Amino acid sequence: MNAGTLMDLILPLGLVVLAEIILRQRRAAEAVAQFMVFGLLMAVAWVRVDAPDLALTEAAIGSGVTGALLLAALRRIGPHREPTRPLPSPARLPVYTATLLLGGALSWALIELWSDPVSLTAAVDARLAESGSSNPVAAVILNFRAYDTFLEIGVLLLSALAVYTLAGSRGRRSLEEPGPVFQFYLSRLAPLFAIVALYLVWIGSRRPGGAFPAGALLSGVGVLVLLGASPWPLGLHRKVVRYLLVAGFGVFLFAGLWGGRYGAMLTLPPEQAKAWKLLIELACMLSIGFSFTVLFACCAGWLGDESGEGT
Amino acid sequence: MEMPLHYLSNALVLAGIFFLFASALGVLRFPDTLSRLHALAKADNVALGCIVLGLMIRQPNALLALKLVLIWSVTQISSAASGFKLAQQIRARALREQRPGGESAP
Incomplete structure (x- = not known):
């Protein structure tokens, strides 16, 4: 072995x-x-x-x-x-039964699929050239199944907006000095991570990368900056933050409508696909990054109160 | 690749695994958070350093080897910064617990 x-x-x-x-x-x-x-x-x-x-x-x-x-x-x-108490044993039986049934059904479905696999790899490869990217994964995410990604960005936007609206500012932000080590780290490494995020978007059309990892990386930078007690990402004008939150969904929507002039809604004309793809990914990266940063700030109680008393 | 270099690479990776194991043991067994942080930093520092050195020997070109060094140095700086931040929080909490009641924090 x-x-x-x-x-x-x-x-x-x-x-x-x-x-x-x-x-x-x-x-x-x-x-x-x-x-x-x-x-x-x-x-x-x-x-x-x-x-x-x-x-x-x-x-x-x-x-x-x-x-x-x-x-x-x-x-x-x-x-x-209080740590959550486990269910009393008679109540557990139906839960176990339901879980077993669901697990069994899913496993059965998987085994059924296994015996008769439907592969879309050939179909993707055949039209890869029209998608604007040479990485099949990126082609599927941003072109062939753009619909799914569009809705995912929409879900993320909705959740960020909901939390942003509902979260009151609780708990003070600890504005203690970040200290020399962390300050050094922020000032040198945060820009580096931002560059890596851009690189991930750029390389996404050829190799693994793309808006989601890049956005996650960007939100990591956002969280770091927040931990460094710097007012920067939240100190941005609230309107700017909102535009950045909506950017991904908005650009995606616009691209989808634009495609409607040429063919069908949410399709990209092949000759413009590469430019659109890059634009969409950049906007999505910004939105994903800011959504998670805002979610984090709201969860920690550092954002959400319109009067801004908490900070 | 010449044989001796191959052995050197293997030895370095094995040493890295040993340090990784030792630091995991330290994180699990050390009594207080600061000592555990020390053990944790060892993993990023020595263990990853040994593994990266070992893998560098195996790289076909210098660019890939440089990328490995980059990974190690960024991890190194991150580990120092996060360790510092954690220790800062631990100290702040200890001071806070000490002040009102006058009891000494562990």
Whole structure:
């Protein structure tokens, strides 16, 4: 047995065991930490099945940003809560039965698919040239199935807006001195990460990358800057923040309508596809980055109050 | 690749794995958060350093090797900064707990 096979055996097993541990974890802070580890393992698993695009996104969003969001939310509701009590055993039976049935049905569906696989790879490859990108993953996400991505951006926008509107400013932002080490880190590394985010968008048309990992990276920069007690990302004029939140959805929508003049709605004319794709990805990167930053700030109680008393 | 270099690369990666294991053990077993931070920083610093050195030897061209060094140095700086930030929070909390009651924090 070679090392690859061994890893393919250990990884899924580790994922299942870790999931079980997280579900049984009573203390929320520990569950969050373990969830972040789960995200990292999941990213490695995506690498093992040759899906570096998914691995990038999983590592950045699944492990990094989601972890930060969960920790911020935890900070807001307070760590000293009663640990949740497990259900009494008679109540567990229907839950177990339902879970088993659902799991069984899903597994059966997967096995059925396995015996008669429908592959769209050939169809994608055949029209790759028209999509404006040479990376098939990017072509599917931003052109062939742009509809899905459009709605995903819409969901993200909705959630950011909802939280932005509802979250009152609670808890003061600790405006203590970030200290020389962190200050150095912010001033040197934050610009570097921003450049890497742009690079990810640029390279996304040829190789793994694209708006989602780039946006996640950008939101990481946003969170870092927030932790550095700098007023910058929130100090931006609120209108600017709102425009940035809407940018991705708006540009996508406009591109979709624009395509309607040539062919169908939400399709891109092949000769303009590359430019549109880049524009959409840049706008989406900004929106994703700012959405997660705003979500984080709201969860931590640093944003949301219109009077701005909290900061 | 010549044989001795191959062995050197393997030895370095194995040393990296050893340090990784040791630091994981430290994070699990050390008594207080600051000591655990110390163990954690070892993983980013020495363990990743050894692994990167070992892998650098195997790279076919210098650009790939340089990229590995870049990964290591960014991780290094990040680890220092995050360790600093964590320690700052721990200290702030300890001071806060000390002040009102007058009891000494652990």
